[in-house]
Amino acid sequence: MARVLLFGRLADVAGWRDRVIEAPSLSALRARLVAEDAGLAEALAVRGVQVALDQVIVRGDAALSAATEVAFLPPMSGG
């Protein structure tokens, strides 16, 4: 289980920005998001989308614990 956060255009595309989702790993979470929303799947596949676990950028897969905060970050725009 993880708290999932979407930012920028990802939240616009998905129509939500904060959800609790049951998933044992980051790859399982991603597979679930992609399966249930084709628009979000496309937006997540864009080059430059990064993932942060508990506010730290990660690459590759990772196990998710009940309290993990997973953030999907589209390319940063600067201020």
Next chain:
Amino acid sequence: MGAVRLTFDPFDPGALLSDFSRGRAETGAVATFTGIARAEAGATTALELEAYPGFTEAEIGKFALAAMARFGLDDFAILHRVGRIAPGEAVVFVATAAKHRRAAFEACDYLMDYLKSRAPFWKKEHGPDGGRWVEPRAQDHADIARWDSGPLEKEPSS
């Protein structure tokens, strides 16, 4: 030392400068930059900036601490608006303090180039035709890249 803050509320750059400059008998130089939302002749009715609270301040803070070491700053302050911003309102305020002006000017310039190109914000421009997500311009990338060649060391004391 060194503060990074986000705010949903309009702020007064003059008051921030006064606060930042106070009690600096040994500093010598304070440089500031204030970025203001443009109306683009009516094309932009509002700017909307989203941050990842906690993460955004931490990322900016890491960069700013490295900048502080690179330019030998005494201190810095960064305040950035988030949420909806009207044309004419201040979006960002950066202040740097150093012994001498060159380091203060250059560090302020460097921090702004970073904030405009790589800082974790997501920006939407609202106009008569709706909203549009914005990414850094080629010029923004070029501005930050120019600091990669020939590092500007802190100036010798004079």
